Amino acid sequence: MGKGSERSRAEDPAPPSGLRHAVRAFRHRNYVLFWCGALASNTGSWLSNLTVPYVLYQMTGSALWVGMVSVWQFLPGLFLGPVGGALADRHERRRVVFLTQTGMAAAAFLMWAAWQWGLREPLVLLALVGLSGIFQGLNLPSWQSLVSDLVPRGDLTSAVSLNSLQFNAARAIGPAIAGALLAALGPSWAFFLNGLSFFFVLAALSFIRGLGGAEPADAPSSGVARQFAEAVRYIRGKPGILVSLLISVLIGVLGNPVFQLTVVFAESVFHTGAVGLGLLNASLGVGAVLAAPLVSGGFRGVSLSRTVRWGLVVYGIALMAFAAAPGYLFALLSLVVVGGCFLAVVSGINTSVQLMVADRLRGRVMACRIMVTTASFPVGGLLQGYLTDLLGPRAALCGVGAVMLLSALLLMRGFGRLRLDRLDDPHDTDAPAPAPLG
Structure with missing residues (x-):
């Protein structure tokens, strides 16, 4: 390259960075309402x-x-994903989210009522978790697709990352409150306040304005099965989306179950009780909050593929560190790192898909990603629950962390077109309907 080209490149303005750039989605009223609710x-x-x-x-x-909690919570989403994706592409997403969140609120109040009435059997609790999971399965494709409706495309990276941030900030605040409630007042108040909390997001959705008509433009008119098959054929031709699905499986099976297994560590390893359990889970959320500026685009020159690459490596190391923690304080610090890596990886692959996918297929493709994730969560929960009962919590989780680290190193090498750098593929601006299979 000649000196003229080098001079021209040196004179190009540096890409925006810093905290203001990372939180740029907050410039939009609708997004702020949605985020706060x-x-x-x-x-x-x-x-x-x-x-x-x-x-x-x-x-x-x-x-x-x-581990069964993950099965009942996420398995309905595996079967309802195609329906949820079709709803997201055929109807106004805000309306779909409002209705499904109302259903989740009803399930939450039923759980509180069941506890109050003395129906305190494991299967009763799991059945009510499953009822909420049905509405959640219908909700998630529209929820994640709605984020792209609230901000212009240039602010989408910030919006998706901040959406992950609010979820993980809630992960920090909610368990800390839950630990105190369990210790002082018992489970009933935790269930009741969960039901009340849905009114915040319902109110926020009611105040959002200016999202257009009742249905998205170019809404598909074919049946759910045909729409889902079209999305699957589309994904097969997009290596970047395939890589994101592979990483979703890795996180679901190996990385996510630690969020449930903190219960076992608190009770059987560290003997901390409800308050200590709440702090363990709060540490996961604190780590995500601390990692947010990086994954929101706040630092110059950090690509999505690089964020995901090193997030996976450190994730595996942090899981092993938590499993081998010599004391409670070291365990808390390890979980801060785990939470940060979880946000970096999940937000990275989610943002990558949102930036790559053709707009007309967004809801259905997001539904496919959610289905892969929700299929992985119960598998991971059951597998790690079984291994924990068999080997003990420390040995089981240490082995899981080692497998995650090894998997991350293999992904860095790549498998043909399935390479981590495909997460940086450009937006598909023209997505004609793919030819039928066969």
């Missing part, structure tokens, strides 16, 4: 997300039962 609602959800595994472990003393 979601933060309050998800904080309430984490009251229940911690309380259910806690009371199940108290009832059964089994890590496998704790």
